[in-house]
Amino acid sequence: MTYLRNNWWKLLGVLLLLYVIAGGLLFEAPQLPVIRETVRNIYFHVGMWFSMMFILFMALIFSLRYLRYFRPEDDLKALSAVKTGLVFGTLGLFTGMVWAHNTWGSFWVNDPKLNGAAVGMLTYLAYMVLRGSVDDADKKARLAAVYNVFAFVLFFVFIMILPRLAQDSIHPGIDGNPALSTGDLDPRMRKVFFPAIAGWMIMAWWIFRIYYRITLLRKGLEELNEND
Amino acid sequence: MIEPGEKMIVVVIVLSLILVGIASFMFYLERRLARAEKELKKLQSEKTRENPEGV
Amino acid sequence: MPGEINTMIRKELTLEWRQKFAFNGVLLYLVSTVFVCYLSFSGIIDVPTWNSLFWVIMLFAAINASLKSFIQERDGRLLYYYTLLKPQAVINAKIVYNALLMTTLSLTGLFVYIAFLGNPVQNPVLFIFNLVLGVIGFSSVLSMVSAIASKARNNFTLMAVLSFPLVLPLLLVLIRVSAAAIDGAALREQAPNLLVVLLLIAITMVLSNILFPYIWKE
Numbered sequence: 001m002t003y004l005r006n007n008w009w010k011l012l013g014v015l016l017l018l019y020v021i022a023g024g025l026l027f028e029a030p031q032l033p034v035i036r037e038t039v040r041n042i043y044f045h046v047g048m049w050f051s052m053m054f055i056l057f058m059a060l061i062f063s064l065r066y067l068r069y070f071r072p073e074d075d076l077k078a079l080s081a082v083k084t085g086l087v088f089g090t091l092g093l094f095t096g097m098v099w100a101h102n103t104w105g106s107f108w109v110n111d112p113k114l115n116g117a118a119v120g121m122l123t124y125l126a127y128m129v130l131r132g133s134v135d136d137a138d139k140k141a142r143l144a145a146v147y148n149v150f151a152f153v154l155f156f157v158f159i160m161i162l163p164r165l166a167q168d169s170i171h172p173g174i175d176g177n178p179a180l181s182t183g184d185l186d187p188r189m190r191k192v193f194f195p196a197i198a199g200w201m202i203m204a205w206w207i208f209r210i211y212y213r214i215t216l217l218r219k220g221l222e223e224l225n226e227n228d
Numbered sequence: 229m230i231e232p233g234e235k236m237i238v239v240v241i242v243l244s245l246i247l248v249g250i251a252s253f254m255f256y257l258e259r260r261l262a263r264a265e266k267e268l269k270k271l272q273s274e275k276t277r278e279n280p281e282g283v
Numbered sequence: 284m285p286g287e288i289n290t291m292i293r294k295e296l297t298l299e300w301r302q303k304f305a306f307n308g309v310l311l312y313l314v315s316t317v318f319v320c321y322l323s324f325s326g327i328i329d330v331p332t333w334n335s336l337f338w339v340i341m342l343f344a345a346i347n348a349s350l351k352s353f354i355q356e357r358d359g360r361l362l363y364y365y366t367l368l369k370p371q372a373v374i375n376a377k378i379v380y381n382a383l384l385m386t387t388l389s390l391t392g393l394f395v396y397i398a399f400l401g402n403p404v405q406n407p408v409l410f411i412f413n414l415v416l417g418v419i420g421f422s423s424v425l426s427m428v429s430a431i432a433s434k435a436r437n438n439f440t441l442m443a444v445l446s447f448p449l450v451l452p453l454l455l456v457l458i459r460v461s462a463a464a465i466d467g468a469a470l471r472e473q474a475p476n477l478l479v480v481l482l483l484i485a486i487t488m489v490l491s492n493i494l495f496p497y498i499w500k501e
Contacts, residue, residue: 123448130445150494151448154452161479
């Protein structure tokens with residue numbers, strides 16, 4: 001069946017996540033101080049962030065492609081990817097806040113990883129504002145693509161720099177995540193963690209594809225109606 | 229705190245149902261999308277037949 | 284040669300400076316803001332606040348200054364540049380001009396700030412070095428963003444919205460170094476952080492040179 005040949009990966013994503021739900025909740029997990037069973041959150045919360053980074057990276061690729069070939073489809077792909085990335089980022093933030101409240105007593109702490117996440121969200125929300133501020137379609141696409149490239153590189157540099165900064169600081173009080181780094185290397189968790197990341201990334205891509213097709217359809221309809 | 233074990237299986241089943249439900253919905257959406265895309269292509273080709281490109 | 288063209292544009296922009304439109308505007312903003320802060324804090328603020336407040340004010344000043352430098356161009360002028368020069372020359376000149384403008388403004392701003400709110404800085408050399416380097420960093424990021432924002436509606440709001448997330452990492456490093464300078468840290472200690480700032484400047488300049496040509500045609 002050609003349907004299965006083209007769409008097998010979607011089924012794979014669903015199966016992986018079914019495994020992750022079952023394994024993530026039922027398999028044995030390392031008992032770390034304070035967080036204990038909630039360490040299983042890693043299979044879901046971190047999946048959101050990896051998916052977001054992946055989709056936003058694809059958005060960068062689409063923007064670069066737009067600047068190379070100037071096809072409107074690439075701009076629409078970039079737009080759909082950014083929107084999907086924002087959704088996963090928001091989910092990552094909310095799941096993180098719930099977990100943080102349980103672990104540290106507050107929804108937010110002054111930690112480089114969290115600040116990086118916030119900056120990422122702000123960057124791409126700004127992308128949406130930029131698109132909203134330009135009326136001409138070509139100009140919109142070009143400005144958006146240029147901003148996307150500029151922003152992603154800076155965002156990426158930010159994520160790479162911050163961990164280094166945190167060690168450099170003389171002043172204590174930056175809440176590290178000791179639990180996170182020791183937890184997810186644990187071999188008991190590894191066999192659920194990697195399938196989880198793969199599964200979530202597949203779902204994110206699938207959602208992106210659906211969103212892109214809807215965007216294309218809407219644009220096609222608009223063009224039909226405006227010419228009538 | 230409730231110990232993991234028999235009770236946890238309930239959570240697993242619930243979450244799995246939710247996942248399968250959402251995935252089925254997404255497959256359904258794609259089928260609708262395919263149909264709409266076909267419609268659109270038909271409408272677009274009708275229009276180009278009405279107004280040939282040279283006009 | 285790009286070098287020659289750069290100098291030529293730098294001269295031309297320096298001539299524009301005779302109007303002192305951007306300079307006076309931002310200077311006035313600086314003095315007013317510092318004065319408001321002085322009044323609201325009753326002149327008593329602790330050291331971390333002194334540091335962060337200073338940088339927030341500097342950031343807003345930089346955003347203002349760099350956007351003004353792009354909006355000022357009348358439509359005909361950009362077309363004129365387009366016929367004469369390579370886009371890289373235009374954006375590099377903007378960056379350099381903004382950097383010079385901001386250096387002057389920030390040092391002036393620092394004096395005003397110290398006059399009203401005191402001077403707890405123990406290592407002034409590191410502090411000023413960090414300030415100048417930081418302001419050059421602002422200019423290299425914000426010039427490109429101004430170029431983008433100037434082509435859309437809602438310039439000033441858009442400029443603020445676009446700049447904050449992009450400039451935040453730079454800002455965090457700068458605040459960290461200046462906090463260290465206030466506490467009397469040696470320049471050598473903070474060298475890695477300063478190198479990070481330099482790295483950011485290099486990256487953004489390369490990016491600006493690559494990307495500006497795509498948007499400079501009206």
